[in-house]
Amino acid sequence: MIKVALDAMGGDRAPRVVVEGAAWASGELDCHIVLVGKERSIKKFLNKADYVKNKISIENATEVIKMNDPAAISVRRKKHSSISIGIDLLKEKRVDAFISAGSTGAVVCAGALKLRTLPGIERPGIGVVLPTLKNPCMVIDIGANIETTPRHLLHYGVMGLAYAKYILGRHNPSVGILNIGQEESKGTELVREARQLFEKTDLNFIGNVEARDVYSGKADVVVCEGFVGNIVLKVTESFAESTSALLKQELTKRLLPKIGAILSLPAYRAIRKKIDYSEYGGAPLLGIDGRIIIAHGNSNAKAIKNAVRAAIEYVKHKINKHIIEDIEKINV
Amino acid sequence: MIKVALDAMGGDRAPRVVVEGAAWASGELDCHIVLVGKERSIKKFLNKADYVKNKISIENATEVIKMNDPAAISVRRKKHSSISIGIDLLKEKRVDAFISAGSTGAVVCAGALKLRTLPGIERPGIGVVLPTLKNPCMVIDIGANIETTPRHLLHYGVMGLAYAKYILGRHNPSVGILNIGQEESKGTELVREARQLFEKTDLNFIGNVEARDVYSGKADVVVCEGFVGNIVLKVTESFAESTSALLKQELTKRLLPKIGAILSLPAYRAIRKKIDYSEYGGAPLLGIDGRIIIAHGNSNAKAIKNAVRAAIEYVKHKINKHIIEDIEKINV
Numbered sequence: 013m014i015k016v017a018l019d020a021m022g023g024d025r026a027p028r029v030v031v032e033g034a035a036w037a038s039g040e041l042d043c044h045i046v047l048v049g050k051e052r053s054i055k056k057f058l059n060k061a062d063y064v065k066n067k068i069s070i071e072n073a074t075e076v077i078k079m080n081d082p083a084a085i086s087v088r089r090k091k092h093s094s095i096s097i098g099i100d101l102l103k104e105k106r107v108d109a110f111i112s113a114g115s116t117g118a119v120v121c122a123g124a125l126k127l128r129t130l131p132g133i134e135r136p137g138i139g140v141v142l143p144t145l146k147n148p149c150m151v152i153d154i155g156a157n158i159e160t161t162p163r164h165l166l167h168y169g170v171m172g173l174a175y176a177k178y179i180l181g182r183h184n185p186s187v188g189i190l191n192i193g194q195e196e197s198k199g200t201e202l203v204r205e206a207r208q209l210f211e212k213t214d215l216n217f218i219g220n221v222e223a224r225d226v227y228s229g230k231a232d233v234v235v236c237e238g239f240v241g242n243i244v245l246k247v248t249e250s251f252a253e254s255t256s257a258l259l260k261q262e263l264t265k266r267l268l269p270k271i272g273a274i275l276s277l278p279a280y281r282a283i284r285k286k287i288d289y290s291e292y293g294g295a296p297l298l299g300i301d302g303r304i305i306i307a308h309g310n311s312n313a314k315a316i317k318n319a320v321r322a323a324i325e326y327v328k329h330k331i332n333k334h335i336i337e338d339i340e341k342i343n344v
Numbered sequence: 345m346i347k348v349a350l351d352a353m354g355g356d357r358a359p360r361v362v363v364e365g366a367a368w369a370s371g372e373l374d375c376h377i378v379l380v381g382k383e384r385s386i387k388k389f390l391n392k393a394d395y396v397k398n399k400i401s402i403e404n405a406t407e408v409i410k411m412n413d414p415a416a417i418s419v420r421r422k423k424h425s426s427i428s429i430g431i432d433l434l435k436e437k438r439v440d441a442f443i444s445a446g447s448t449g450a451v452v453c454a455g456a457l458k459l460r461t462l463p464g465i466e467r468p469g470i471g472v473v474l475p476t477l478k479n480p481c482m483v484i485d486i487g488a489n490i491e492t493t494p495r496h497l498l499h500y501g502v503m504g505l506a507y508a509k510y511i512l513g514r515h516n517p518s519v520g521i522l523n524i525g526q527e528e529s530k531g532t533e534l535v536r537e538a539r540q541l542f543e544k545t546d547l548n549f550i551g552n553v554e555a556r557d558v559y560s561g562k563a564d565v566v567v568c569e570g571f572v573g574n575i576v577l578k579v580t581e582s583f584a585e586s587t588s589a590l591l592k593q594e595l596t597k598r599l600l601p602k603i604g605a606i607l608s609l610p611a612y613r614a615i616r617k618k619i620d621y622s623e624y625g626g627a628p629l630l631g632i633d634g635r636i637i638i639a640h641g642n643s644n645a646k647a648i649k650n651a652v653r654a655a656i657e658y659v660k661h662k663i664n665k666h667i668i669e670d671i672e673k674i675n676v
Contacts (some may be wrong), residue, residue, distance in 0.1 A: 078352040082529065117525075145586050153523055158532055192487055192574040193449075196416065200561040201489055201570055223578030227586040239532055240572055242524040244579050246555030250585070251580050254477050255615065262611035272607025279594035283587065 013044050016323045017107040021094040022049055022114025025102035027053050030113065033316020034062035040317065043105045046107055048073050049094040074096040079309065083117030095186060097127050102302045109323035113307035113316065120156045120297060120306075127302040128129070130332055135160075136299035137168045137238070138201030138306060139175055139247055146229030150176055150315060151190075153238040154245050154320035156297060160237035161343075163190065169215060169280050170338045171298040172233035178329040184231035186222030190240060202237065213342045253274050293318025296326055298335065303327060345376050348655045349439040352381030353408045353426040354446025359385050362445065365648020367377035367395035369506055369591045372649065375656050380405050381426040405429040411641060415449030417554050419457060427451055431458050434634045441655035443626065444649065445639035452629060453640075454490045459634040462664055464671035467492075469500045469509055469570070470638060478561030482508055483522075485567075487574035488629060490668055494537035497521065501547060504565035505632040510661040512652075517555045517564035520553030524570060527552070534569065545674045625650025628658055630667065635659060 018034055020027040027049055034045045035058070044067050047054050051072040058068065073094040077086045090096060098110045099122045106253075108111040109195070112119045120136070129136060136151030154167040169187040175186035196207065198220060210217040214271045221231050223244070236244070264275040270330055293315060294307035307319040352359040352367055359381055366377045367390070376399050381385050383404040390400065403649045406426040409418045422428060431454045444451045452468070455550070461468060467528060469485030484500040485492070501519040508517035521538055523531040528539060540547040553563050569575070595605040605612075625647060626639035635658045639651040 080527075082527070145589060158524070177480065192490070192571055192578075193534060195412075195414070223438060223575040224582040224585075226579060227582040239524055240575055243522065243555040243572055244575060246524075247576050247579060248583050250556040251583060254555075255584070255587075257477060258615050259611065260561050262614045263608055265611070269608040269611040272604040272609075272610075275604025276595055276601040277604075279591065279597070279605075282594045325386040 013042065014046045014109075014324050015107040016320055017046040017048050017071070017098045017101045017110045017130050018163055018316070018320065019094045019098050019110070019112035019114050020054050021073070022112040022215050023307065026113065026212070028057050029311065029313050030316055031057035032061055032318070034068055035061035036313055036317040037320040038064040038067040040149075041083070041320055043320065045320065046071050047103065048101070049100040050074065050076070051315065052179045056272065060331035064099060067135065071097060071101065077115055079115050081115065083115060083121045084319055087118050087122045095122050099123060099302070104305070105188060108327045109305065110235070111305040111307055111316075111323055113309055113311040113319075115308050116155065119304060123300050123302065123304050127300045129299055130336050130339070132336065133161065133167050133299040135164045135167070136297050137164070137171060138164070138295050139168075140224065141180065142248075143228050144229030147182065148180055149226065149229055149232060149234060150180070150314050151234045151236065151244060152240055152298065153236065155213040155238040155239050155242035158238045160202060162202060163244055165202070165235045165237070166209045166213070166342070167212060167299065167339065169217070169233060171335050172235065173215065174331055174334040174338055175296065175298065176232040178331060178334060179325050180232070182232045186216045186218045187233040188218045188231035189234035189236065189319035190215065190226070190234050191220035191222065191310040193335060195221065206235070210229040214316045215342065235320070259292055263282050293320075293322040296301050296322070296331075298331070300328035301332065303332070345374065346441075346656050346659050347376045347439040348652055349378040349403070349430045349433045349442045350378050350556040350652065351430050351442070351444035351446050352379040352386050353405070353428045354444040355639065356641050360389050360444065361643065361645050362648055363389035364645035365391055365652070366400055368645055368649040369373065369392035369652040370396040370399040373652055373656060375399070375652065376401070378403050378433065378653065380430040380433070380613065382406065382408070385627030389672045403429060403433065409447055409450045409527070412449050413447065413450065415447060415453045419450050427454050429491035431455060431636070434636070435459055440659045443637045443639055443648075443651045443655055445641055445643045445651075448487065448638050451636060455629055455632050455634065455636050460465070461631055462633055462668050462671070464668065465499050465503075465631040467496045467499070468629050469496070469503060470627050470629050471500075471504050473512065476557065476559050479514065479564065480512055480568060480637050481520045481561055481564060482666070483558065483566045483568065483573055484630065485573050486572040486577050486627065487570040490570045492534060492569035494534060494541050495631060497534070497538035497569070498541045498545070499631065499671065501542060501565060502568040502674060503547070503667050504567065505547065505626065506663055506666040506670055507630065508564040510663060510666060511657050512564070514564045516548055518539070518548045519548045519565040519567065520550045520563035521526070522568035522576070523552035523554065524557070525552065525554065538567070547674065625652075625654040628654070628663075630641060630663070634665065635664065
């Protein structure tokens with residue numbers, strides 16, 4: 013049975029929400045979950061939860077890395093943190109995957125320190141699956157690495173394509189480079205050089221993808237440097253939240269629009285389901301010799317449950333094996 | 345009377361929409377408009393329009409730079425294009441401002457070639473006013489310059505603050521640097537060094553602004569390099585369009601949500617007005633010795649009319665004079 017370690021202390025509403033998500037997953041998914049964190053806190057919430065007894069266990073971790081802790085320093089100092097111990101479990105192959113909704117910086121840092129990158133890969137990248145008008149699209153990297161070279165972008169492409177093919181089920185998925193225009197001459201040196209690298213390969217490379225094409229679903233995989241990717245993700249979230257707050261405000265101001273909103277509820281719910289990150293269950297840290305899923309800090313129990321599902325898929329579909337083979341093949 | 349040159353050939357639906365916008369502006373705003381472009385085409389639409397006769401004139405320009413023309417080359421080759429001639433009018437002080445909804449690259453390029461930067465400014469930046477949950481926020485640069493240095497970012501800050509103060513009417517406006525975290529240590533070398541520069545000044549600098557804070561309205565001015573800024577803008581547009589397409593689809597699928605949507609129409613319209621770029625009337629190219637407003641390629645007549653309004657404000661409030669004074673003051 014696949015074993016998944018879950019950082020019980022990570023996320024805005026940890027450990028409660030993480031424990032609830034684990035309990036939910038134990039009933040629905042075929043795996044064993046190791047909750048990593050302060051045993052007493054975990055037990056307190058686990059005792060209240062409805063879960064499958066023999067599918068959840070606890071690994072005690074006495075320290076917690078907080079969201080605002082400086083990542084590199086706290087990973088080195090807090091050896092007994094849930095993030096450190098979770099990744100140790102992964103390293104020792106006592107679990108198949110590790111999930112955290114805690115500090116992304118700390119998870120990336122601990123992952124890089126304790127685990128090697130896959131053969132041929134220089135830097136890991138975080139890939140996030142975004143909903144689009146067509147199929148979901150993986151944007152990679154969204155912040156694992158901010159000193160990006162053209163080769164890193166190429167490797168992100170290979171990793172994202174493996175994910176799109178085997179997990180998102182795309183046949184012959186396409187990859188593009190996020191850029192400010194279609195033309196070859198557009199953009200920074202980084203993206204121009206990356207384009208040349210991609211063109212030397214047999215990958216299904218469609219050239220530059222403009223930001224406006226991300227959500228129209230032009231490419232299955234969009235590569236970008238971590239700084240830009242992080243901003244794409246956060247700015248979308250921020251815009252979505254602001255607009256939905258505005259919409260709520262306007263809809264409830266007067267009676268008729270309010271009644272209208274109630275009648276329209278099923279449509280709003282359908283949209284919400286489509287664009288809700290909790291449906292997608294976290295972002296894989298691709299390129300390291302281990303399987304790590306980074307969940308949103310704001311994850312609810314459902315998002316945690318779906319992150320466990322994503323981890324299981326990650327293991328089952330042997331993504332890392334495919335990445336190693338595909339990197340060898342491109343030979344650039 | 346303030347004189348504004350308007351590129352009649354620029355934008356997806358030029359010259360019709362531009363001429364309609366000019367006609368509208370002639371009735372509402374206190375200025376004279378010079379329509380620059382193919383005289384016969386302009387006259388054709390102008391004859392159908394309802395406008396104030398002595399407030400609109402035509403300056404013939406026989407060539408057109410198309411959206412997909414390579415910017416630098418076409419500016420040099422097409423000396424009789426509406427963009428080239430419009431900026432010539434500006435240079436010769438025959439008009440006070442120039443507006444184009446045509447190729448941004450060509451406008452920036454022609455502006456940089458024909459006009460000098462303001463004293464103390466190394467590179468111009470395009471600032472765009474975005475709606476937020478609080479006050480509108482200027483994001484600068486959104487793509488005039490993609491080889492950005494820390495000093496450029498500092499200058500963008502000074503320029504954006506002048507705009508926020510005198511045009512957006514903010515008292516003691518604040519400026520932040522777009523970054524992937526709050527902490528000083530976060531982000532690329534560019535933003536870390538820019539932060540140090542800002543901290544040496546007396547500007548109302550609030551440090552790093554995360555992408556998620558842009559639309560919550562944390563800062564009045566957000567500076568970033570052009571590549572990132574362009575992507576922020578385009579990704580938001582793309583997400584807004586995709587989501588509203590999805591919403592429409594869902595709302596019209598079944599009868600009750602559809603009736604609901606009709607009842608809610610006033611609320612949707614209020615939101616639309618708030619987040620509609622056409623209300624904001626284009627983005628100033630700040631930092632050059634001349635006043636250029638870049639309108640959205642997809643501008644409708646109202647957006648053009650509002651761009652004329654923005655140009656008039658730009659002239660009236662002597663933004664360039666303020667920028668020169670403020671750059672001198674910071675002395676970094």
